[in-house]
Amino acid sequence: xxxxxxxxxxxxxxxxxxxxxxxxxxxxxxxxxxxxxxxxxxxxxxxxxxxxxxxxxxxxxxxxxxxxxxxxxxxxxxxxxxxxxxxxxxxxxxxxxxxxxxxxxxxxxxxxxxxxxxxxxxxxxxxxxxxxxxxxxxxxxxxxxxxxxxxxxxxxxxxxxxxxxxxxxxxxxxxxxxxxxxxxxxxxxxxxxxx
Amino acid sequence: xxxxxxxxxxxxxxxxxxxxxxxxxxxxxxxxxxxxxxxxxxxxxxxxxxxxxxxxxxxxxxxxxxxxxxxxxxxxxxxxxxxxxxxxxxxxxxxxxxxxxxxxxxxxxxxxxxxxxxxxxxxxxxxxxxxxxxxxxxxxxxxxxxxxxxxxxxxxxxxxxxxxxxxxxxxxxxxxxxxxxxxxxxxxxxxxxxx
DNA sequence: TAAACAAATAAACAAAAAGTTTATTAAAAA
DNA sequence: TTTTTAATAAACTTTTTGTTTATTTGTTTA
Numbered sequence: 007x008x009x010x011x012x013x014x015x016x017x018x019x020x021x022x023x024x025x026x027x028x029x030x031x032x033x034x035x036x037x038x039x040x041x042x043x044x045x046x047x048x049x050x051x052x053x054x055x056x057x058x059x060x061x062x063x064x065x066x067x068x069x070x071x072x073x074x075x076x077x078x079x080x081x082x083x084x085x086x087x088x089x090x091x092x093x094x095x096x097x098x099x100x101x102x103x104x105x106x107x108x109x110x111x112x113x114x115x116x117x118x119x120x121x122x123x124x125x126x127x128x129x130x131x132x133x134x135x136x137x138x139x140x141x142x143x144x145x146x147x148x149x150x151x152x153x154x155x156x157x158x159x160x161x162x163x164x165x166x167x168x169x170x171x172x173x174x175x176x177x178x179x180x181x182x183x184x185x186x187x188x189x190x191x192x193x194x195x196x197x198x199x200x201x
Numbered sequence: 202x203x204x205x206x207x208x209x210x211x212x213x214x215x216x217x218x219x220x221x222x223x224x225x226x227x228x229x230x231x232x233x234x235x236x237x238x239x240x241x242x243x244x245x246x247x248x249x250x251x252x253x254x255x256x257x258x259x260x261x262x263x264x265x266x267x268x269x270x271x272x273x274x275x276x277x278x279x280x281x282x283x284x285x286x287x288x289x290x291x292x293x294x295x296x297x298x299x300x301x302x303x304x305x306x307x308x309x310x311x312x313x314x315x316x317x318x319x320x321x322x323x324x325x326x327x328x329x330x331x332x333x334x335x336x337x338x339x340x341x342x343x344x345x346x347x348x349x350x351x352x353x354x355x356x357x358x359x360x361x362x363x364x365x366x367x368x369x370x371x372x373x374x375x376x377x378x379x380x381x382x383x384x385x386x387x388x389x390x391x392x393x394x395x396x
Numbered sequence: 397t398a399a400a401c402a403a404a405t406a407a408a409c410a411a412a413a414a415g416t417t418t419a420t421t422a423a424a425a426a
Numbered sequence: 427t428t429t430t431t432a433a434t435a436a437a438c439t440t441t442t443t444g445t446t447t448a449t450t451t452g453t454t455t456a
Contacts, residue, residue: 011432027222027226033414035413035414043432043433043434044435045414046433046434047433049415050431050433054415055414206403228443230443230444238404239404239406240445241404241405241406241447245402245403245404249444250444
């Protein structure tokens with residue numbers, strides 16, 4: 007059988023087109039042309055346009071999340087991990103023009119109300135990542151004891167909100183200042199010794 | 202009767218939408234929404250979509266041309282006029298993001314072959330402007346005597362080509378250097394005393 | 397105030413475009 | 427060669443979009 011096109015290249019092409027035109031104005035013909043194939047063939051990789059879009063966003067978000075995860079893996083303690091996580095998450099998003107454009111356009115990616123969040127599983131991973139850092143910090147007696155059910159969720163929500171604010175209103179010095187202050191605030195509330 | 206919407210605001214809105222999406226992906230609904238009216242009403246201002254597009258481009262080009270004309274009007278002699286014309290034409294285009302985007306997207310605006318040029322009359326004005334500068338320079342005995350039938354056309358064509366090159370391939374230092382050299386070359390060929 | 401007029405809308409219509417399905421072709425592996 | 431399936435091309439369906447038309451709304455003016 008003819009070797010199947012790597013699904014990642016499909017998502018990469020789709021990401022570019024969706025980011026450029028938005029979901030509505032992007033057509034399957036555009037994406038197929040980008041890939042040098044016909045639109046009918048796209049239906050071997052996704053069951054419809056909406057599905058292709060969702061999986062494309064999912065792919066980009068997972069890559070983003072993966073990069074953050076990789077970055078914190080090498081850090082020696084929970085305090086460093088927390089710090090690096092906060093910094094790298096924005097830094098990597100800043101590098102990914104396409105994902106950023108989608109994030110600004112599509113309110114479903116980071117919804118204000120998490121009910122029916124199409125990317126709930128991915129966001130759950132992020133919350134889990136935060137929780138495991140907190141767990142470790144508490145176990146090592148570097149963090150204050152906090153409720154591991156609610157606090158990771160809250161931290162994630164606040165972080166999400168700031169990212170949206172930073173990019174929907176064009177990123178400027180004032181926004182970054184607020185972001186830094188927010189991270190400092192969370193950090194101070196969390197760490198036993200403020201570093 | 203209800204006062205008619207100023208045609209300039211129509212063109213301004215249309216310019217923004219056409220520049221953002223391109224002719225094909227821009228819809229009359231988009232433009233009407235931008236103006237806070239319904240698409241049907243647009244047919245009081247243009248006889249169809251293509252016509253609206255043409256007039257929109259025409260409007261933007263005339264404004265561009267007008268600014269250049271204003272800039273050279275105050276200059277004291279033909280040499281200064283020629284110099285300012287060359288400089289201001291690129292400078293004003295650099296300021297007009299929307300027109301620049303259209304110019305890059307739509308090969309009909311500055312066609313390689315002038316036959317069936319939809320903006321022939323506007324471009325003719327530019328040629329005429331160049332010709333009048335040359336006439337004046339020759340009359341004042343500051344320019345060499347050149348053929349006023351062909352030389353203005355040639356200068357305009359060369360200039361056009363450089364503008365297209367500068368913006369289709371992203372504008373960079375090397376491109377600007379070439380542009381400067383071209384202007385210098387024409388100037389040296391034209392002026393009796395090189396300034 | 398009422399008639400006249402034009403601008404704007406909303407809805408209808410036609411044509412084009414875009415999403416989806418299917419029959420067929422072609423290319424690779426067994 | 428046979429089998430398998432990726433890919434295509436074309437058919438089909440639905441939606442969108444360009445265009446027209448009947449109606450409404452708001453101004454002017456007689």
